[in-house]
Amino acid sequence: MNKKKIINDPVYGFISIPSGFIFDLIQHPYFQRLRYIKQVSMTHLVYPGALHTRFQHALGAMHLMALALETLRGKGIAISAEEEEAALAAILLHDIGHGPFSHSLEHTLVEGVSHELLSSLMMDELNEATMGRLDLAIEIFNNRYPRRFLYQLVAGQLDIDRMDYLSRDSFFTGVAEGVISFDRIIKMLNVIDNELVVEQKGIYSVEKFLIARRLMYWQVYLHKTVISAEQMLLKILQRAKELYGAGHSLFATPALEHFLRNKVTRQNFTEDALHLVHFSQLDDTDIWSAVKTWAHHSDRILQRLCSRLIARSLYHTELHAVLPEEGQLVQLRAEAVNYFDIDVADVDYYVWVQSIENSAYEPNNGTIRILMKDGSIQDIAEASDLSNLETLSRKVQKFAVSFPKELVHTPLSMH
Structure with missing residues (x-):
């Protein structure tokens, strides 16, 4: 050949x-x-x-x-x-260990396990198969x-x-x-x-x-809209894991179900080859087929997040140079609880703040000579x-505040 x-x-x-x-x-x-x-x-x-x-x-x-x-x-x-x-x-x-949707879900399906470690484990397996080549x-x-x-x-x-x-x-x-x-x-x-x-x-x-x-x-x-979509996907998997843990039935491919049902850590990966077998069968289609199916699930939170992501009805996201005032976030969460008629315990699926960082050159991580x-x-x-x-x-740090567009009002003020 x-x-x-x-x-x-x-x-x-x-x-x-x-x-x-x-x-x-x-x-x-x-x-x-x-x-x-x-x-x-x-x-x-x-x-x-x-x-x-x-x-x-x-x-x-x-x-x-x-x-x-x-x-x-x-x-x-x-x-x-x-x-x-x-x-x-x-x-x-070098990227063979990336999971579905690349960096977005890196520490969600498998906690504390980087794609570099998974790449290394996969390369070790390929090395064994090729007699040390x-x-x-x-x-x-x-x-x-x-x-x-x-x-x-x-x-x-x-x-x-x-x-x-x-x-x-x-x-x-x-x-x-x-x-x-x-x-x-x-x-x-x-x-x-x-x-x-x-x-x-x-x-x-x-x-x-x-x-x-x-x-x-x-x-x-x-980009703030990309951040919004990625976080919604993250919250979807967080909710799915929560429902699995509470004994609910959810559609998932066998590979995805393995990671929703089990808490798989770095140590598990290095001790049991079965986890890598399941991981190597995961890609974007496993996640997307689940999201499409879960858009019709009886759980309101999961259903709402999935159907909105599919329809690109993404959460409104604002980027701030400093953390918004806690009082305003409290008010925003209270509005979400009232508007969507949800439990206070579930409000993190509607309003969240994340820190994002960017530096183009990191001299402490090796220099350009x-x-x-x-x-x-x-x-x-x-x-x-x-x-x-x-x-x-x-390093430039910004804070992204995301919440449903129904709650959009005057921009949040900051400290």
Whole structure:
């Protein structure tokens, strides 16, 4: 069978599958499942084109990794065929542990279990199935390989993952502010002492990358309507778990039922392989089929949340720089209790406040190092003459207040 396929990608054109081993990884059910998990969760309710998947993102990231390795080789960096295959496998599988609706439900179905841990567990299983062929990819993925630049390409401040998702998400949402010069950044990459650096000529492309990331967070990922939809989905699953716990009957696929019925923690995942089996069968369709069915459930709270989400009758959401006054929130909750004739104990399904944070550059999580013309290395914050780069590294916190549109009145005041 010919495994040297090419795939037509709307962002980059033709993507080549570089080897039979990579093809086999793509064909595995763990990876094929990513076709049915949307990359940006509920964002399509604001930007209708944003229906792209984790599958597309992973293939795009693999393509960019191949370009980066080719660039580094061209600059005299020795990269063996084994290292190349491992780096391609690591970036291809970096998101394999994402659950339905990506980040939205990350700590809801399975508490305290990150997609990185699940990716790691799935990679271990694939490694066993391929007789240790993923050993080096796993070393790179977990930052245990001495040639650290390979890990930095997979998960760093200027990694291949971010380059693809910014390019892809801006393409599918149509938000031009997210467009980055990924090709120029890749051409400017180099390696000094096994650490990834960007040549000084690429400094403006890196600045644009950081600004684009900040704008995409506020304009797309943390858009108030997207936040509203994601939180409604979260509350739906919270209510479903509550009803299951009280002995109510609910429609759910076997995989979804497993996580609604059982409290599955990080420890459970590492101790019993059955949880991973169920998780690997979960995707967006499990959740969406349940939501469509629960829209007709006898429980008023579950029925109302589901039917509103399906009809895109989303909760009104306001973003505030500081926490709204407690008195106003108390009043809002009282209005919800009266208007919807509900118990005070259930008011959190109608009115909620969440904290959201955004920082485009996190120097404490590894820095972006610039190779200056004189051979010295500087952090991007020092090397850049962009006065607001320091601002980009500061965490911005906002508070989102959501409640049904029926309760919309004068905007909430703040402390």
